[in-house]
């Protein structure tokens with residue numbers, strides 16, 4: 001009898017031991033609102049000053065925001081959206097974001113375009129009035145859309161039309177995520193997991209040495225995930241039809257404007273996750289692929305224009321690019 | 332005879348012990364559907380509220396005053412003195428992971444779930 005008891009206690013002890021022996025991943029964390037979204041940064045705890053690093057991260061994000069956000073008065077985006085043809089003495093950060101954006105626009109044939117600002121504002125202001133914009137209003141704003149009407153020349157941004165309005169919302173978060181990752185790498189952080197409004201950035205490694213596991217939100221049930229990606233680092237940027245919509249009457253409209261139709265994108269994609277080594281590119285690509293729709297997005301991938309992987313969710317199921325299939329596990 | 336009785340009792344005790352230990356480990360590893368709470372991020376930091384109790388929260392952040400309403404297990408921005416007021420058109424946050432943001436005020440409503448964990452981070 002005693003024997004059985006000892007066996008049971010040993011089993012119990014073993015189970016409890018197994019339950020607690022995984023190396024503990026502990027993080028110092030900060031959550032704040034910037035760049036129009038919620039930003040969460042978790043830095044792996046180690047023998048360094050995590051609080052100072054978190055403060056450093058927040059400063060980087062807010063500094064970038066103060067330059068590129070359209071809602072920050074006096075930002076360069078704000079200046080650009082004035083009725084002017086030329087913005088001089090632009091900040092180097094602003095110049096870099098614009099240059100990258102123009103590059104990504106060319107890369108994606110204009111499916112990513114920062115000049116949709118006026119259209120976005122039109123849809124937002126009409127939402128507040130509780131109506132859709134009239135066709136005439138959309139047509140008028142479309143005349144001021146086109147990335148090829150912007151150019152960087154000697155510390156200046158040249159606008160071909162004064163009424164062009166830019167919106168860096170589809171690239172800014174990824175750009176900031178990249179800069180924060182660079183900073184944490186330079187600061188010697190061992191690992192960090194960051195979320196920029198649902199765009200995930202991973203740096204360093206986990207204490208356990210295992211890959212990071214990133215869930216992909218289920219567009220149909222946003223409190224759940226469809227599956228998991230095992231990643232060693234990099235960026236996962238997502239554009240989804242469920243996020244940040246605006247409501248006009250009972251109808252929900254996507255926040256991603258199709259630069260061709262001038263209307264909220266109505267592609268067959270519910271969500272597209274772009275996995276990429278560069279934050280700004282991942283961000284811009286997720287918007288571009290969303291606008292493209294599934295078939296064109298997969299075609300774009302196969303054209304090998306640029307290095308990335310993607311997970312696309314439509315009514316017909318989940319579509320993955322070749323390089324990510326092995327790293328994906330369904331829930 | 333006595334020893335046979337003891338054996339049955341022991342088996343029951345062992346069974347109970349195993350069930351308890353399985354439950355303990357289950358609690359540690361299995362996701363459990365926790366209660367939903369509302370986390371409000373503002374200039375002043377982060378505060379948590381229960382979603383089960385209807386109420387209004389008045390707050391001031393970045394010099395902008397807002398009223399947040401919790402109603403029928405959902406939360407939304409009822410009023411905000413921010414410039415465009417688009418935050419009031421973002422609908423209600425009710426499921427885990429839902430957010431409503433008022434950018435000018437630096438305010439975010441986030442629905443958090445107590446138990447469920449989906450890896451190291453959730454993208455989307």
Ligand SMILES: [Zn+2]
Pocket residue numbers: 411413414416417418419432433434435436
């Ligand atoms: Zn607001």
